Amino acid sequence: MRRAPWIRLLLWHASAAVPVLGAAAAFYGPALARTGGAWPAPLDDVYIHFGFARAAALGHPFSWIPGNGYSSGGTSLTYPLALAPGYLLGFRGAWLGLFAALLACAALLDLCRSLRRLLDPRGGPGAASSRWVGWIAPLFVVAVPLLDWSWFSGMEVALLGAVLGRALVAVRRAELAPPARRPAEQLRAGLLAALLVATRPEAITLAAPLAVAVAHAAGSLGAAASLARASLPTALLLGAHAAANRAFTGEWGAAGAVRKLLLSNPYPTPLEKAVEVIKNLAALRVQALESALGGPWLSLVLPVLGAVAALDRRSRRVAVPLLLGAYGSLLLVALNATARYQNLRYAAPSLAMLLLAAALGAEALARRGRLAAGVAAALAVAALAAPSAGFARQIDHFARASANIAGQHVEVARRIAARAPRRVLLGDAGAIPYLSGIPAIDGLGLGGYRGMPFARASVHGVPAVVELIERLDPAERPDVFALYPSWWGGLADVFGRRVDAVKIEDNVMCAADEKVIYEADWSALAPPGERRAGVIDEVDIADLVDERAHGYAFPSPRGGWVIGAVLPGGGDGAGGDGAPRFDAGRLIPEGREQSFTIDAVAAIARGPAVLALRTDGGGPIALGVAALRDAGGEARVEVPERPANRWSEIRVPLRDVMPGDRIRIRSLLGTFRSFHVWLLRP
Structure with a gap:
């Protein structure tokens, strides 16, 4: 039927x-x-x-x-x-x-x-x-x-x-x-x-x-x-x-x-x-x-x-x-x-x-x-x-992975909530901010923060992420980190003081078996909006916002790697009091170049200027600097050995520049460690 x-x-x-x-x-x-x-x-x-x-x-x-x-x-x-x-x-x-x-x-x-x-x-x-x-x-x-x-x-x-x-x-x-x-x-x-x-x-x-x-x-x-x-x-x-x-x-x-x-x-x-x-x-x-x-x-x-x-x-x-x-x-x-x-x-x-x-x-x-x-x-x-x-x-893997997340991320969230910080910086936009209820910035960029390019900065390198944090008002900067130390070298160890950690056994899912909680110290960062006296224009290398505004180009692929350092100021007007100051930069290999465009809307008159280039210590190098509109060609600059324990500055006179000009800096000898560029009145 x-x-x-x-x-x-x-x-x-x-x-x-x-x-x-x-x-x-x-x-x-x-x-x-x-x-x-x-x-x-x-x-x-x-x-x-x-x-x-x-x-x-x-x-x-x-x-x-x-x-x-x-x-x-x-x-x-x-x-x-x-x-x-x-x-x-x-x-x-x-x-x-x-x-x-x-x-x-x-x-x-x-x-x-x-x-x-x-x-x-x-x-x-x-x-x-x-x-x-x-x-x-x-x-x-x-x-x-x-x-x-x-x-x-x-x-x-x-x-x-x-x-x-x-x-x-x-x-x-x-x-x-x-x-x-x-x-x-x-x-x-x-x-x-x-x-x-x-x-x-x-x-x-x-x-x-x-x-x-x-x-x-x-x-x-x-x-x-x-x-x-x-x-x-x-x-x-x-x-x-x-x-x-x-x-x-x-x-x-x-x-x-x-x-x-x-x-x-x-x-x-x-x-x-x-x-x-x-x-x-x-x-x-x-x-x-x-x-x-x-x-x-x-x-x-x-x-x-x-x-x-x-x-x-x-x-x-x-x-x-x-x-x-x-x-x-x-x-x-x-x-x-x-x-x-x-x-x-x-x-x-x-x-x-x-x-x-x-x-x-x-x-x-x-x-x-x-x-x-x-x-x-x-x-x-x-x-x-x-x-x-x-x-x-x-x-079994599902159960073990769930235990990993509960034992590490959920536990870190509990400890972060108990500390009640202003804001936490982390490298995973998951359980920690959701369960703790604490405002957060995701250094990898998946969470997003007011349109800032954290995702792309994290691809370029950790110092580029720090450059974005430097842009924030000090009251907005995270006062606690929850990070894997091996993922965040140059940030956790430089700007953080270890105060707690959660370690798990039998790790099959977390990026590392230990996640560390740090208290932040951003004293080496520049105050937002700080401007050097006499500056016509400047490019903060490895700050992706500044690079984009200036059409900055670095040698890619196999070049332009992001680096960072905290060194005493060199009397250059930015951290010139001798206090340690952070800056990120890029490596420009020998035979390669970087370039940028002078702010086209800057209220500056056409005429001579001085290009000031920040670098750190190292052996002798040679640079070729040119304003591409200027028919005067490329100027060769010999740079002697610099001390390793402080920032150094290279000054290059430019005969004739104006807004919208393209400036090219080539590494003729050795690898140039380029951190910051200022265009100054002579």
Whole structure:
């Protein structure tokens, strides 16, 4: 006797809930035991989302901390907005993680529902032999332990899965809709594709093929108009986001891209960057697409089933984008300098897409008759069983990583809160500021602070970060640090006094086993707005704000490395009282040059000037200095050996300069350690 449709649907939902909730319990249970009852988070980055969610709930969307201003450091635009209601409902502190867990489970169940709709044979040929695939669809969602680790981590991956499923269903609906309804369905697919990218930027590798698939199924509507409806929402989202970033931070890209992408690093050569990309790809392929899926041979089952779906007329408009998106996303995240770390979490979207494509392939094969259905069943069993050996290891890693975050970051947050400082400087925008409630500056730039380029400065080097702190009013400067000493040489050891530390054992996730708390001493920094007497213009080298204002160019790649020093003043009017003064600079290798443009709006008259160059100690060097508009050519300046324990100054007369002139300084002999440039009246 056939069951009523509503009974079958109820049974299906019950059968879907079992693997999803079972997998959640398998990960959260041991982790809760390790954290002593605190809600587990295996990544400090989870708390970055929580910080953005709290700010959104308090009426400051797209801010990390209320008062810090707009931040582009939130990797997901949508996830904090999805978490914000939980904060308003009373899920505060680490317990916002419980709301995130409930949201993850709901999102995965929604993904299962979407996958079931994609697999529905609609009573066509082979429907009876393929119906079983819909019943095992939830197993595809939770079959890979490495992916489950990310599903339940508290990050945006589960929400991405739910949006992914709905976007695929929308593409299918746009394909099957009658002509009168097809434009609306195409636009719906385009909006969901944009939401996909807003949830995780790498999803652009799926959103673009989905738009093409919609256009391919346009029929009588025309491909161009259909492509516009499917792609314009994503294009408008990307354009608006880039424009907001540019307006509020001075960068077109998001802070995460500036900080993490290999392309943002100015020092390596293109070949060196390419080598790192290849290393990332190799690690992702071996660890995420082989080991995590059951080994070199069994891991081929997923792409084989995906290929079957791509060849099937009914499923190809969804399966082809999934395969392109999976491997395209992997190529894109290989540009991320951290792609090989944090338990390969950046590979999670690729794994999700491959699993969905494989489920479609199993259904497509099962529709071919009994023999094909048997082959499909065997391949499905292999695809689902092969990764299972990794469950114990991934569950244990999840628990240990959660214990690391609770034992180090959460504990440091507690101690920082007890000290009640004015503001804390840290190198991870996660649990410490969120749980302590103390205003903070993230030295790596993911948190954002009033539009200052901390993300790019952290790529250039620690002294460049200090230069930005020097720009702050002394009352705004952090009075406490919570840093890894090995990450922040030249800051923690120079401007901090160690007062506390938290050390963990069995570290599998934190950047180091010890995080140190310091009291700050910024006495070596210049007061904001300090100006040397007689200055026409000046360039504070390695201060990225000042460099940008002067169109400063340094030799890159393999040159211009940022350095810093604290030395007594040299009678030059800036720290001339002999007190130690900090300055950052750049190394200009022999044969290379730096250049800048004199402030074009400076109220100075055309005429002679003196170029004063600050450097530190070292052996003899020779410089070539030229005002490029001046036909007098380049002046060679011989610089004798300088003492190592104080700042030194090199003076170069310029015959004729005016606002807008380009000044070039070449290192003719030896490496020039360039810290500061002043243009003085003669």
